[in-house]
Amino acid sequence: MDNDFGLQCLLAFSRVVPASFLAFYQVDSRLQARDFRLLRMDARTHRDYLCHYREFDPLQPALCVDSGRPVLPLHDAMTRQPREQRQVYQGFLQRHGICDVVEVIARDQGRPVAGVSLLRTVELGRFATRELDCLQGLQGLLELAARHAPGARETVANPLANLTAREQEIALLLREGQTNKDLARQLDLSLATVKTHLIHLFRKTGARSRTELVRRLFP
Known part of the structure; x- marks a missing residue:
């Protein structure tokens, strides 16, 4: 539309x-x-x-x-x-x-x-x-x-579609304002692993901050 x-x-x-x-x-x-x-x-x-x-x-x-x-x-x-x-x-x-x-x-x-x-x-x-x-x-x-509006049948792109299941979990928790320690505890991961997933998320989205990352994944 x-x-x-x-x-x-x-x-x-x-x-x-x-x-x-x-x-x-x-x-x-x-x-x-x-x-x-x-x-x-x-x-x-x-x-x-x-x-x-x-x-x-x-x-x-x-x-x-x-x-x-x-x-x-x-x-x-x-x-x-x-x-x-x-x-x-x-x-x-x-x-x-x-x-x-x-x-x-x-x-x-x-x-x-x-x-x-x-x-x-x-x-x-x-x-x-x-x-x-x-x-x-x-x-x-x-x-x-x-x-019947122009573009009414176009598929809406889902920014989460290109993420792995684990990255999607992390993205959803980031939207709730969770810290790295919170992510590690809730997902039973080490802090190093959490940081690695975050690096991948920043690279995939081109975001430079957590706020920008959430905004791009949940427009």
Whole structure:
């Protein structure tokens, strides 16, 4: 799917249901949102979300799939979330003046392929029931359009595919912030062996730091 398709989706949604900010994204094979297209959203807000709060978002594609609902309001999603995570995410929303969010997910053969986030500041207030009903109708159109969009059937590259099983284990633990000693203990390896695996990971990805390595393997 190209950026023009994403922008057209956002413009169509914004004409039917008013929103302060909107974001279109594709969903990869690991149910992660990627290739965002933003409308009226400050780049700093989006960067703050990606760098610090994505993991606390109760409207992530994987969690929307678990809910079984293609249109999911923030309030309903938060009821399924642990209290500590909910408080962290609420802090992010309040800092950026966001009072309500609705997620709309499009599927192809049962798998999520794209989504639209509609966010409101206090000036617009929360989404009304009639507006959620409108989004239910738009969801069907989004789903149909996403199936026929340019590049919709392209296979999403998995950065982990070129790694060995052991390297994938290490990569997943690195994403959790584990130290070399933690890796050695959890995987029953020597520190020297852990360092060797890390060298291989840096070479394969071209990363120069652990932070960059995680970012490249889990975009």
